[in-house]
Amino acid sequence: MDTGSAVPPASPASRNSIALDPADPDAAAKAIGLLAASEGYLVDIIVAPGDTQYATVPDLDPIGELAEALQQASDRWKTLRIITSVEGAMWFFQSCAPTVVPNLEEFSLELLPTTPPFFFSSTYAMPILFHPTSNSIAVHLALRTHWVKFPSLFSSAITSLSLDLRPEEHKLTQLLDLLELCPNLRHLTMKAGCNSSRVFEDPAPPDRIVSLPRLITIVLDNLRHFSRLNCLNFSSSLQELVAYDFIWSLSNFTTLAATLPHCPLLLTVTLRGRDEKNTSALPVGLEPVPLPHAIKFDAEGTLKSEAFIERFHLPFVQDLRLTGLSSRAVSLLLENAPLVESVELVLFSPKISGTASEAPLIHSSLTSLTAHVMDTVRGIGEWELPALQYLSLSTNRTRAPPSIGSVLYAFLSANRSPLRVLHFYAMEVSGQGFISCLGMLRQLEEMRLIECRVTKEVLVQMSKSNTLPVLRRLYLVLRDTRSICLNDIIQLLRSRKKSGKPPLSGVVHFVDSRGVARKDIDVLTKSFGLDVTTGGLA
Structure with missing residues (x-):
């Protein structure tokens, strides 16, 4: 196969996408026919069974033949999405290894549970021998009992990585092994499903830190605890940190306080957390957490956790979004954000006046305010916003x-x-x-x-x-x-x-x-x- 030949970059949408069932005995023949019909254009390939919830242990011959058929046109792969069992994935990658993918822009692998389970291993890394010539590939991995391992050239080309993490199977050591080989990573998303992953609570080898010198954005979604986030070093490049559905705990706050102020390029911070059940009283006298360069700050909490949020100092923030806080906490954050111009609030307002959670909103230069008031508009008349x-x-x-x-x-x-x-x-x-x-x-x-x-x-x-x-x-x-x-x-x-x-x-x-x-x-x-x-x- 001549991987250096020119490939038309675009085609009619109907010829761009090829969907194949790995359990179909005729999948390989269909792939050959569909690739021929696409007239040499780059293609988006989806390999997925009809039922994407569970998979039986498959007959491996069809998926192996399919992999070999697709490999013949690997120079035309633009995106490749594979949804199958662990066994099916192993056989697919073994059947088409090695593969040169000069035009690949996106790769997605989602491993389904098998019924019954075939075998388990939380440490084995499945080899995927793809060899790119481009220097920018987006990868999405929804793994289960196995990790994956790419050649160094492929890992170096990964600029965007999205990981769906499972609660028990995924360990911090294996995560660090994967990230360590991605020095050019710019965007990292780690998401847990219904049950939160505890990957950043696991012990790691002492003093092991993986450097991600080009990371711009990190997203943590449903990772309730991330006290070991300091195993990743992204301070010199990070511009945006997003954390959804985490717990406002002292350990998480301490991690944020130790990390964020040391990111000189950090511009956007989003912290939408929740309270931990049966949380003890929050400590008093928490140290301020300065975000010296951030221009956007978005935080969500409750009356119980707002003591953490109000410790952030925002000297250059221009856009501020706060959800679930009292007017007292919002007022304090406005004081900590002297340059803020636009504020969006979902404001908790007690039904009884004169409580300690109430305070007027005061700011001399705020020009835009969007507020959703939960219970009452009482107190708005006391706001001091002369530039609004x-x-x-x-x-x-x-x-x-x-x-x-x-x-x-x-x-x-x-x-x-x-x-x-x-x-x-x-x-x-x-x-x-x-x-x-x-x-x-x-x-x-x-x-x-x-x-x-x-x-x-x-x-x-x-x-x-x-x-x-x-x-x-x-x-x-x-x-x-x-x-x-x-x-x-x-x-x-x-x-x-x-x-x-x-x-x-x-x-x-x-x-x-x-x-x-x-x-x-x-x-x-x-x-x-x-x-x-x-x-x-x-």
């Missing part, structure tokens, strides 16, 4: 939305914020408090009232000549026409046009279309440029 231009507030209380008028009025009166965009979801905006706010929004350009209770009186106030003088975009999602009908909106638009205000664009959506007249829809769409939709949720 974008405000979005939402709750889940669509049946009994909280009244926002009085607290918004208090906020606007105290801050004189130059609000340009205002979004409300599931809020009560029909009272006099909200009507009074409209006259204060002199710079508002966009308003969205989604699933809010709006009355005709609100539209009448919006139509006055001195109200919302620069508003250009309006989005309304209304349950029905009992409080507002399309004719009320038509009167609003006519009044604004008469007073010389900018024309409004946007959408008016009625979930219940009863009472929505066709003629009114035509007037709004043709004369005023507003879209009107009905039915279901917008």
